[in-house]
Amino acid sequence: MSKIRTIVVSGGTHGNERTGVRLIKKWQDHPEIYTGLCPGIEIQTVLANESAVRLNRRYDFQDLNRSFSTTSLAIEGENLCYEINRARELNAKFGPKGKDTKTDLLIDVHNTTANMGLCLILSERDSFCMRASALLTREFPTAKIYYQPEERGMSPYFGTIAKADLCLEIGPQCHGTLNAALFEETERLVIRYLELVKLWNEGELQKLPGTTVDVYTQYKDIDYPRDAKGDICAMIHPDLRGKDYEPLKTGDKLYRTFDGKDILFDGKDVGADTVWPIFIDEAAYYEKKISMSLTLKTTEVW
Ligand SMILES: [Zn+2]
Incomplete structure (x- = not known):
């Protein structure tokens, strides 16, 4: 990216991820915190899913952060659910998604129940x-880079309506709660x-010497083992938690069944002998049938 002229900082894209919710409310009450940081740059703040924030739930009808694909934004009709309409409103205000977007950089603040520190x-x-x-x-000290390559048009994430985006996943924190140290x-x-x-x-940033850094690149999401009825039949192994x-x-130990048997990781199942899992046991991903995301x-x- 050349120069950055317009920035959106958002929270509450998931209504029960309270770090971003409180950060946005605080900054909306005290814009002097950020207005002097980047002279000449327009910075806007937004609580993305206001309905879910009021409910202190991830979403009201459907996941807002899965509602920004080009296809989803083009859905026509009346009586569309809150999040479909809200995604359109946000896209109209800060987008539109694509090369003509008004927003150069979108920073979206989330929480995770997984032990991921500051995941960038x-x-x-x-x-x-x-x-x-x-x-x-x-x-x-706990910041790590997770690279999740996306085809921008089809990507459903809020950040993809901007030219570039950063999604900050802050954890471990129970959804619906706050943690002062993580907030600060x-x-x-x-x-x-x-x-x-x-x-x-x-x-000036371009002139600084490069930083050597570990990059964790998305490889595969995996599900919990399931029985014939589709119920999970094992938990994250205690040795893998956190x-x-x-x-x-x-x-290595991967899952523990409810009758106490260990299920081991086998690299052949995923096509890589060593992987680096993240989002281990993320509470919000039970409904998405994801026990963890494997990275390389x-x-x-x-
Ligand atoms: Zn989230």
């Missing part, structure tokens, strides 16, 4: 996002991104 999710290898995120992994760290993180936008626009970003190799790790310089 990039859907493209945008040069600003990669370079800034790499630098921030040095400043924030998240606020510092978003402020640092905005400060780095200023450096980027001045050409071990997000750590290598998982053939023979590379070390890069950005």
Whole structure:
């Protein structure tokens, strides 16, 4: 990306992920916190799923953060559900999705119940996002880069209505609750991104020496083992709980059945002998039939 002129910071895309909700409410009450950080740049804040925020639930009728594909945005008709309409409103205000979008950078703040620290999710290898995120992994001890390549048009995520986006997944935190330490760290993180936008626009960030960083790239989502009725028949193995970003190799313990048997990881099942799981046991992914997302790790310089 060349220069960044317009930024949207959003929270409450999932209504029960309260770090982003409170951050946006705080910044809407106190815009002086961020207005001086990037002179000449328009920064807007938005609570994305207001209905779900009031309910303190992930969504009201359907997942807003799965409602921004080009196809979904083009759905016609009356009596569409709240999230379909809200996605259109947000797309009209901050998009429209595609090359003519009004928004250069969208920073969307989420929470995860998984032990992922500050997970910086990039859907493209945008040069600003990669370079800034790499630098921030040095400043924030739990920050990691997760690269989730997306075909932008078909991607259903809110951030993809902007030219570039960062999705911040902050955890571990129970949905519907707050954690003061994580809130404060998240606020510092978003402020640092905005400060780095200023450096980027001045050409200074580009001059800094590159940062060596681990990049965790999306590989495959896997489901819990299920019985003939479709019910899960095992839990995350106690040895694997909380071990997000750590290598998982053939023979390592993966699940524990309800009658106490261990189920081991077999790399042949997924086509890679070693993987690095994240979103382990994420509460919101039970309905999506995902027990964890497997990634592959590379070390890069950005
Ligand atoms: Zn979320």
